[in-house]
Amino acid sequence: MAGARDWGRCLLTAALLAWVAGGPAASRAQVPAGGALLREVWEGIEGASVSDLTSSPDYPDRPTSTNYVTDLFESPTDVLEFYGQRMHGYLIPPQSGNYTFWIATDDGGALYLSTDEQPANARLIAAVGGWTPPRVWDWEAGQQSNPVRLESGRPYYVSALMKEHGGGDNLAVRWVMPDGTDQAPIVLTNCLPYGVSFSAPVIGQHPASTNVVEGGVAQFRVQTQSVGSFAINGSGTVPIWPARRVSS
Ligand SMILES: [Ca+2]
Secondary structure, three states, X not given: OOOHHHHHHHHHHHXXXXXXXXOOOOOOOEOOOOXXXXXXXXXXXXXXXXXXXXXXXXXXXXXXXXXXXXXXXXXXXXXXXXXXXXXXXXXXXXXXXXXXXXXXXXXXXXXXXXXXXXXXXXXXXXXXXXXXXXXXXXXXXXXXXXXXXXXXXXXXXXXXXXXXXXXXXXXXXXXXXXOOOEEXXXXXXXXXXXXXXXXXXXXXXXXXXXXXXXXXXXXXXXEEOOOOOOOOOOOOOOOOOOOOOOOO
């Protein structure tokens, strides 16, 4: 496991340059710079409980539509009937310490947070059993999580689900940081959408040696065996050794 600073560099690169590497609906879509979450919507499902969504044969692989949300951890309000949705990706905490989370949804909702970047390690930390008005965080007792210890710069998989039957509909997630900063909803500058790759690309073809006139430009070609596009660092002045003078 790389250290926190390494993660920070990887994530900066990912935010700027990474492409979504997985997921049938979002395959090859370019990830927006500046933070985002993947939002998936399943239409035509009745019921007001999250289980009505997760028991659908179309969940999770066949959403009706997907999009990236780039501003806040919040879905559009009062837009449809008989649908469910999931907003998910990775939280990158800007501080180390205890965070408290809230979820507000109409109708039922659930907030899952992993102990690392793996969805398999996600656990339920907050939920809405009935419904809440938009951005109302104290309508039900279960909306607030216990304090969760997070490390700065590490990615944590997060997933918020909501199921709307009829009437109003909304979904939003809030956190209070260790220093007391309250984002209600969470600002997505600290998030990456589900689907980005955290593994280093596999180099299939390494650059070949080349000869150039001193002061000239040398071009190198690298091929990866991985899906997606990646940043290659090392441009600029490269030490050349042994230097060999070419006489005319
Ligand atoms: Ca409703």
